[in-house]
Amino acid sequence: MAMTAVAAARAGGKDSRPGGPIMPDPTPSVTPPTPSMPPGSDKARELNEMMPLVINELKEVAARYLRRERPGHTLQATALVDMAWERLVQQRNVDFSDRNQFFAVASNIIRRILVDHAKHKNRDKRGGGWARLSLSAADSVPGEDPIDVLALDDALEKLRKLSERTARVVELRFFGGLTVDQAAGVLGVSARTVADEWVTARAWLYRELRGGGE
Amino acid sequence: MPGPSFHRATEIFLAARRYRGHQRVIYLAETCGSDAALRAEVESLLASDADSGEFLDEPALGEDFRLSPPPPTDGNRR
Numbered sequence: 001m002a003m004t005a006v007a008a009a010r011a012g013g014k015d016s017r018p019g020g021p022i023m024p025d026p027t028p029s030v031t032p033p034t035p036s037m038p039p040g041s042d043k044a045r046e047l048n049e050m051m052p053l054v055i056n057e058l059k060e061v062a063a064r065y066l067r068r069e070r071p072g073h074t075l076q077a078t079a080l081v082d083m084a085w086e087r088l089v090q091q092r093n094v095d096f097s098d099r100n101q102f103f104a105v106a107s108n109i110i111r112r113i114l115v116d117h118a119k120h121k122n123r124d125k126r127g128g129g130w131a132r133l134s135l136s137a138a139d140s141v142p143g144e145d146p147i148d149v150l151a152l153d154d155a156l157e158k159l160r161k162l163s164e165r166t167a168r169v170v171e172l173r174f175f176g177g178l179t180v181d182q183a184a185g186v187l188g189v190s191a192r193t194v195a196d197e198w199v200t201a202r203a204w205l206y207r208e209l210r211g212g213g214e
Numbered sequence: 215m216p217g218p219s220f221h222r223a224t225e226i227f228l229a230a231r232r233y234r235g236h237q238r239v240i241y242l243a244e245t246c247g248s249d250a251a252l253r254a255e256v257e258s259l260l261a262s263d264a265d266s267g268e269f270l271d272e273p274a275l276g277e278d279f280r281l282s283p284p285p286p287t288d289g290n291r292r
Contacts, residue, residue, distance in 0.1 A: 114274055147274070162220040170270070177273035199231070199263065200224045206269045207262035 100186045104168070107176030111153065114175070118149040148209065155208040159201065165189075169197040170205070218252040226252070227259040 160167035165187065172183040173194075180198065184191040226245045233241050246253035 110275065147270075149274075163224075166224075173273070174270050175274050177275060196228050199228065200259075202266050202270055203227065203259045203263040204224075206266040207258060210262075 100188075103172060103176055103178060103182070103186045107171045107178070111156075111171055111175040114149050115153045151209055152205065155205050158208065159204055163197075163200075166197045166201050166204075169194055170201045173198060218249070218255045223252060223255040223259065226256045227263070230256060231260055231263055 156167055156170055159170070168187060169183055172178045172186055173180070178186065180191050180194045184194045187194065226242070230238055230241055230245075242253055242256060246256065
């Protein structure tokens with residue numbers, strides 16, 4: 001299932017790296033965890049270091065599933081992310097006693113996983129077993145327009161520069177799957193504020209993705 | 215060239231979307247005044263809002279996915 005170094009090199013692209021199977025991009029493809037923890041703190045650094053490990057962990061778990069499942073079986077990765085996260089937390093003894101921090105960071109990590117996955121998929125359309133792994137409910141439904149995760153990611157970065165809180169709401173709700181009330185708890189604002197930010201974000205991002213921005 | 219303030223435009227957008235028809239027109243005239251760029255921005259957001267359907271309504275990993283924080287590690291789990 002793993003791409004060989006040759007295939008990775010042949011697939012090219014500006015993100016390909018020399019040598020070995022696909023390595024997770026060690027530099028964050030999106031913003032680091034949101035500032036609910038002090039930037040530069042040990043915890044922030046540790047969590048940033050965890051990102052490549054999460055991707056690796058995800059691939060290992062996926063490989064085990066794919067070996068057991070019928071060929072062609074599409075696997076929703078929802079359980080994989082939870083499992084990968086749990087294993088990672090256990091191994092690293094990270095204490096997520098601050099639930100808000102956990103949700104904020106986890107949502108960001110899910111976003112980064114999906115973005116990296118989309119980039120890898122773009123690099124190798126025939127991508128062996130990995131391409132059979134569906135990481136998004138949207139891209140496994142035939143006939144439906146899948147969300148272009150890369151375009152959304154770019155748009156979200158643009159939005160973040162206009163309003164950090166609006167972008168955080170999107171990260172928590174769309175990538176983290178949090179409800180309005182949960183997101184309100186994480187951000188320390190009212191549910192009404194979250195609902196307003198969500199309405200704003202949807203309209204702004206929808207316009208941006210359709211190319212109608214500015 | 216600076217465009218309309220994001221916060222000002224979205225503030226008006228959020229209020230304007232609760233109005234319909236004539237009331238919305240009046241509201242936009244009152245809040246945007248002669249600022250054509252601001253009004254265009256707000257109307258653009260309103261149009262996008264109206265067209266957005268189910269955009270982003272389902273979370274990226276599907277409706278069944280919910281993050282759950284792991285319990286505090288005590289070394290003895292599993």
